[in-house]
Amino acid sequence: MRALLADRSAPAGLRIGDAPDPVPTAQEALVEVKAIAFNYGDVSHVRDLSDGAVSGWDAAGVVAAAAADGSGPPVGTRVVTFGPGPAWATLRAVPTGELAVLPDEVDFGAAAALPVAGITALSALRRLGPLLDRRVVITGAAGGVGRFAVQLGALAGAHVIAVAGRPERAKGLRELGAAEVVFSLDEITEPVHGALDNVGGPDLAALWELLAVDGAVISIGAASGEPTVFPAYSTIGRRRRLESFIGSVAGGNGPDLAYLVGLIAAGRLDPQIGWRGGWDRAAEAAEALLSRNVNGKAVLDVA
Ligand SMILES: NC(=O)c1ccc[n+]([C@@H]2O[C@H](COP(=O)([O-])OP(=O)(O)OC[C@H]3O[C@@H](n4cnc5c(N)ncnc54)[C@H](OP(=O)(O)O)[C@@H]3O)[C@@H](O)[C@H]2O)c1
Structure with missing residues (x-):
């Protein structure tokens, strides 16, 4: 697969390159990624990663292979995915409990903006x-x-x-x-x-x-x-x-993701995309985010 690889010598510590395809477990769906998002926490620590590592939490795309255990949506379903597994790549394996189905009217970029930032805001307010x-x-x-x-x-x-x-x-x-x-x-x-x-x-x-x-x-x-x-x-x-506050790394974020997707579909929540471009412009996006010049989310379309 193609991926945004950590590379300390590259601008913002990121470059597009090849990485091994993920091998899903029985509980994971394989997703062909269409859009990803950057979080402050992701991009501020990219240079701490080993060269060649793939990072990221937020991605939206289409199910390319359903989970072998029968859970989760079938091939071809549009989904948004959450989790610490590598998200910044053309393929992502994700537990079926960490995704939500997207209605046609919710754009992949809007959905990619949601996972970490939306779930953090929702969970913290509940506290x-x-x-x-x-x-x-x-x-x-x-x-x-x-x-x-x-x-x-x-x-x-x-x-x-x-x-x-x-x-x-x-x-x-x-x-x-x-x-x-x-x-x-x-x-x-x-x-x-x-x-x-x-x-x-x-x-x-x-x-x-x-x-x-x-x-x-x-x-x-x-x-x-x-x-x-x-x-x-x-x-x-x-x-x-x-x-x-500790983010929901324990899992089971699918229902909250689905709630947020529903709010977007109903026009009651706006993803506030402050920067959007192709992932070949990842360094530009990361630098804009870290210099406090993105009002809301930085979203990257995956070619
Ligand atoms: N605990 C968790 O699980 C969890 C989950 C998600 C995020 N986080 C953390 O929550 C924070 C916000 O995340 P985010 O994704 O919303 O980041 P973000 O989009 O970059 O927003 C950070 C905000 O902090 C403000 N800020 C004030 N002083 C700053 C400084 N010296 N450098 C950078 N920003 C500064 C900025 O607003 P102004 O420019 O208007 O001042 C900016 O709106 C980050 O620290 C992130 O690591 C934690």
């Missing part, structure tokens, strides 16, 4: 409990996880406060359902019920201070790369929670 009329802050709201979190939070009835780095990054956030858009946590003066934090560093400590009694911060990412310092005694005196 905050019922959200009707609850104030919820989302940092890194301009990014992939952030734009799904803003939309899903608003769908759940939350008063969503989106935090972006600069005005160009904030484009479209109100239309997605943000009740407020701010550029610094200092602009938030009332306590909040919950926060999804993609940025870490000083923002995490500031979010902690904003929490109402029984509020929670879900720490998803640390895109700032900065340490967080909690002032002495700030962790005492008010009941509140800091929860470390």
